[in-house]
Amino acid sequence: MQILISPSHNPAFNLAAEEYLFLHSTENVAFLYVNNSCVVLGSNQVLRNELNQEFCRAENIPVLRRMSGGGTVFHDTGNLNYSFITQGDGRPADMTGAFLQPVVAALSEMGIEATIGRRKDLWLDGKYKISGTASHLSRGRELHHGTLLFDADLQKLQKALAADKPDHNLRGTASVPSPVMNIREYMRRNGMPDMNSEEFVAAFTSALALQTGTIPQVLVSQSEIDVLMADKYNSDAWNLRK
Helix, strand or coil: CEEEECCCCCHHHHHHHHHHHHHHCCCCEEEEECCCCEEEECCCCCHHHCCCHHHHHHCCCCEEECCCCCCCEEECCCEEEEEEEEECCCCCCCCCCHHHHHHHHHHHHCCCCEEECCCCCEEECCCEEEECEEEEEECCEEEEEEEEECCCCHHHHHHHCCCCCCCCCCCCCCCCCCCECCHHHHHHHCCCCCCCHHHHHHHHHHHHHHHHCCCCEECCCCHHHHHHHHHHHCCHHHHCCC
16 A cells, blocks of 8 residues: 655645545555645535534634545644545445554554544544544545544634534534544543654654555645646535535
């Protein structure tokens, strides 16, 4: 498996790069990226039921929509995002959460013991969610991606994801709220050495490389990514369509 690291913190670029890799990569890929503050909706979600639009506007938090389903998430530079993009083998797609095993193993290598929950999410001590995931399947390709809360602004997360004007007559996939914790706080509580977000990303990338036996590389941008970013992920027609 190839490990690619995004050169950008632009959420529109990273969502476009993810789709480009899904459509065009010829090998299995683990794509790692960190976004600036944003809210990312699942493809079938109703915007007004998932976030506080007034708060997001006041805080200059952009709202985007990804190609996969699942719930709404808040990203900032304290949050590491991972994507596993693979070619199916003709058997039913893995929807059990087994794709999370490399993440669990990498965290364990760092002394962080996470468990896989029934919604294909990751938990600490069975009480605090640190990662949610979503999937997209098409043309024999599989995309499984998720988040890792390391040192995210949890106050902003809670305010941004508190819908201010929900309309439950509108049909869409609803998010399932869960108690969350930053990995950094877990490390402090357990007497582990402190690190900042950049150090965590570097340590996790090294641990994942050890698990997969590959050397991480920085993604080389393609013109197709720029086109996808402009036409889709920077477009209100896509992001705000529900």
